[in-house]
Amino acid sequence: MITTADVLRYTAFSTDPEGGNPAGVVLDASGLDDAAMLAVAAEVGYSESAFLTAPPEGFGVSGQAFTVRYFSPKAEVPFCGHATVATAVALAERTGPGDFVFVTRVGPVPVTVESVDGVLRATLTSVEPHVEEAAADDVREALAALDWAAEDLDPALPPRIAFAGARHLVLAAATRARLADLQYDFARLEALMRRLDLTTVQLAWRESASVFHVRDPFPVGGVVEDPATGAAAAAFGAYARELGLVPGESELTLHQGVDMGRPGVLTVTLGEGDPRVRVSGSGARIPDAG
Incomplete structure (x- = not known):
């Protein structure tokens, strides 16, 4: 055993x-x-x-x-x-x-x-993704659970539900400060996510054309926040391409975990002619455990 x-x-x-x-x-x-x-x-x-x-x-x-x-x-x-x-x-x-x-x-x-300069780096290729509209009532409920106002959203990155192996509600913050201040109603957000079959809520802020900061509340998993979320990164890549936020062939950098004190970097690669999304990152053994 x-x-x-x-x-x-x-x-x-x-x-x-x-x-x-x-x-x-x-x-x-x-x-x-x-x-x-x-x-x-x-x-x-x-x-x-x-x-x-x-x-x-x-x-x-x-x-x-x-x-x-x-x-x-x-x-x-x-x-x-x-x-x-x-x-x-x-x-x-x-x-x-x-x-x-x-x-x-x-x-x-x-x-x-691959081994890159002596560091092991893994790249996963998602299943075929899809992106769908998020119902207005569901977005309002998510905002209420997060204690966000409608004005806290970035109108250039509209809410959507994105899938690349798991479902995520994508909500984009208008400011970095809004993203940094994450205090939410755990039970209320969990109830909405269970109803919509969501794995996380992908909160994002756009720093530049290809650089984003993201956070992922994960109450359905019994965790307040996920420090780095590869499935959500893949879904976000599909979202960005579907909405024309980035070219069809792009490399995006997602920073996550900074506000938790566990910074990580996720690289999202989109290719022409292949709807799947690639997510890359390094990894390391946690010592003195196992």
């Missing part, structure tokens, strides 16, 4: 263990059922932990393809970007850089790990 002592702990989207978003990683979860995985994730206490088992029969090569499931302390989530990056870095430390395929609940997610 796996205990939390057997769980690897890595941070994603930072080379500093004190930065980015920590994730638990179980490289062999073959002996765990759903209840056990949830219990391990809850005890680890990170926003998500990843659990690997063998891929579906005939899918990929052993050691390169894995079935991956993601659990927050409260529930299973369909896809998690930061735990994907953390897991890929953990695998690459053991087998070397290369290509992996993670078979998730939302579909296969290719991941490539």
